[in-house]
Amino acid sequence: MMRDLLMLLMQIPGLSGNEDRVRQAISKTLADLCVESRSDRLGNLVATFEGDPGAPSVMLFTHMDQLGFVVRKVEPDGFLRLERLGGVPERALASQAVLICVGQGRDVPGVIANKSHHATPPGEKYHVVPYRELYVDAGFASAEEVAEAGIQIGTPVVYRPQSFALGPHRVAGTSVDDRAGCAVLLGLAADLAARKSGPTVHLAFTVQEEFNLRGALPLAQDLKPDIAIQIDLMLASDTPDSKELGDMYLGAGPGMSLYSFHGRGTLNGVLPHPALVRLFEASAEAQGLTLQRSAQTGVLTDLSYVQHVGAGVASIDLGFPMRFSHSSLEVCDLRDLDALVMLLGEGVSRIGPDFSLNRDEGQA
Numbered sequence: 203m204m205r206d207l208l209m210l211l212m213q214i215p216g217l218s219g220n221e222d223r224v225r226q227a228i229s230k231t232l233a234d235l236c237v238e239s240r241s242d243r244l245g246n247l248v249a250t251f252e253g254d255p256g257a258p259s260v261m262l263f264t265h266m267d268q269l270g271f272v273v274r275k276v277e278p279d280g281f282l283r284l285e286r287l288g289g290v291p292e293r294a295l296a297s298q299a300v301l302i303c304v305g306q307g308r309d310v311p312g313v314i315a316n317k318s319h320h321a322t323p324p325g326e327k328y329h330v331v332p333y334r335e336l337y338v339d340a341g342f343a344s345a346e347e348v349a350e351a352g353i354q355i356g357t358p359v360v361y362r363p364q365s366f367a368l369g370p371h372r373v374a375g376t377s378v379d380d381r382a383g384c385a386v387l388l389g390l391a392a393d394l395a396a397r398k399s400g401p402t403v404h405l406a407f408t409v410q411e412e413f414n415l416r417g418a419l420p421l422a423q424d425l426k427p428d429i430a431i432q433i434d435l436m437l438a439s440d441t442p443d444s445k446e447l448g449d450m451y452l453g454a455g456p457g458m459s460l461y462s463f464h465g466r467g468t469l470n471g472v473l474p475h476p477a478l479v480r481l482f483e484a485s486a487e488a489q490g491l492t493l494q495r496s497a498q499t500g501v502l503t504d505l506s507y508v509q510h511v512g513a514g515v516a517s518i519d520l521g522f523p524m525r526f527s528h529s530s531l532e533v534c535d536l537r538d539l540d541a542l543v544m545l546l547g548e549g550v551s552r553i554g555p556d557f558s559l560n561r562d563e564g565q566a
Contacts, residue, residue, distance in 0.1 A: 204539050205373065207231070208385040212365040212375035215303050217358040218267040218287055218413035221245050223306065225266060228384060228407050235392050246421040248406040251394045256555035257401035258428035258516070262390075262546065263418060264383030265411035265434070265504065268376070269528060270360035273302070273353060280342030282312070284359060286333055288412035289528050293330045298530050299362035302340060304352040311362065312340035361530040371453060371535050378524055378532035380411070382539055383433040386522070389543040394550075401553045411504045418504040422511045428559060429478065430517045431546070432505035435524035435534075436496045444525075448496060452523045452535040455492035456542040458482055459519035464502035472505050475516035477559055482520065485548040491541050494523065516559045520545070 216224035225247045232239045232249055239249040247266070253259075269288025276282060282302070297316035301309050315337050317326070338359070342348045365375035375381070387405055394403055404425050410417030422430065436457035439447035450457055458479070463471035486493035509517040522542055525533040 204385055204389060204536050205367070207388060208373060208382055208536070208539070209365045209375070211381035211384055212377050213363045215301055215309070215358070215360045215363055216267055216377070217270045217303065217360050218410045220303065220358045221266045221409045224384075225407065228266065228388065231388055232391060235395060237391050237395050242421060242424070244417055244420055245409045246406060246417065248404050248421060248425070249391065251397075251403045251405065253400045253402040254555060255402070257553055258557055258559060259402040259404070259425070260429045260431060260550060260553060261404045261406060261422060261425055261427035261508070261515075262387065262431045262433070262550070263406035263408050264387055264432065265380050265408045265417070266384060267409055267412050267417070268360060268379070269412040270358065271300070273355055273357045273359060275355065276345045276348050276353070277337065278345050280340075280344050280348055282338040282340060282348070282353070284333065284336065284338060290333070291528055292333050294529050295333060295336055296331060300338060300359050301362050302338070302353055303358040303360065308352060310340050310351055310353065312338040315339050364531075368533060371537050372533055373536060374531045374533045376530055376532075378534045379435045379527060380433070382435070382522055382524070382534050386433055386539050386542050386546070389539070390546050393547050397551070400551055403550060408504060415502060415504045416507050419507050419511070422508045422515070426512055427515055429553070430505060430508045430515045431478070432503050432508070432517070432519050433542070434503050434519065434521045435527060436494065436521040437498055437501065437527065438523040438525045440523075441525055447498070450494050450496055450523045452525065452533070453537055454523070455494055456538055456545050457494040457496050457521050457523060459496045459498070459521070461497040462501045462503070462506075462519060463499050464506075465499060468502065470502060470506040472503070472509060472517055472519055474518040475559065476561070477557070478516055478518040481552060482518070482545060482549050485545055485552060489544050489548050491545055493545070
């Protein structure tokens with residue numbers, strides 16, 4: 203089920219601010235599980251599983267959107283110029299296939315041009331072309347043809363959606379970040395619907411994380427949770443170019459962030475609540491799972507803002523190891539996703555009326 207669900211979700215385009223198709227697919231999947239959901243004005247989707255009113259309430263969330271581009275300019279000869287939306291790496295752009303998202307059944311394929319090798323002088327062969335100099339060839343010969351296809355300034359563009367298996371346990375796709383998180387929460391939804399006890403859990407699929415990290419804020423302000431658990435990627439460090447990042451390996455189990463800090467002007471990140479660290483360490487042990495640990499600078503999730511709602515929300519980032527973040531093809535291991543479902547189910551089940559978020563009661 204996890205493989206099929208993730209493969210399906212990665213085939214659906216959903217640029218930040220344009221998550222509607224993804225939300226509709228997730229809402230349908232929840233309905234098939236007999237789980238009701240609702241959305242807000244921004245497009246966040248939430249399913250509430252009522253529980254013990256004496257226990258801390260939980261907002262368990264992940265984002266639906268993906269990074270990409272919007273059309274910035276239409277050239278007279280029909281080529282398209284793009285503006286980046288989110289942390290798109292410029293060095294990975296030339297010759298990429300893209301999808302111009304006009305509407306269901308009307309999307310237009312294209313390719314980001316790469317100057318012909320035979321016309322490239324030696325001085326340019328090792329040069330990364332800035333994205334503003336790149337253009338998309340979508341088969342049009344004029345600006346009029348572009349307009350007739352429904353493409354205009356502001357039209358969303360994403361990497362061409364694709365997904366495929368890599369060996370028996372791994373998958374590659376255009377938006378593992380964070381359709382894998384969506385698949386995990388959908389995997390948990392059936393268990394939450396069938397449970398007999400536990401805290402109130404708001405299972406949420408949020409918007410605009412790749413844009414400004416604040417799409418989840420209005421939802422958190424409305425729900426006023428006591429605990430926020432965010433699901434996203436954990437940077438894998440098991441490739442030749444990433445060994446210095448830490449000890450995070452595909453197939454070795456879910457991950458828990460002990461430190462994240464973005465820097466670069468935002469001065470934001472997450473230091474997890476110690477009660478939640480202990481909770482998920484105990485939950486992993488109870489389920490016989492390995493819980494990998496992460497501490498990273500340059501990483502930021504929307505939990506950084508959710509944690510400051512109201513009087514403060516006890517928060518923690520959990521996730522799955524992933525390779526090649528923000529590339530057109532990212533890679534994860536399905537075993538880590540299945541284990542993450544188990545970890546979350548066990549952890550949530552342990553949150554009762556006696557679960558304390560009092561900092562003074564923890565170990566120094």
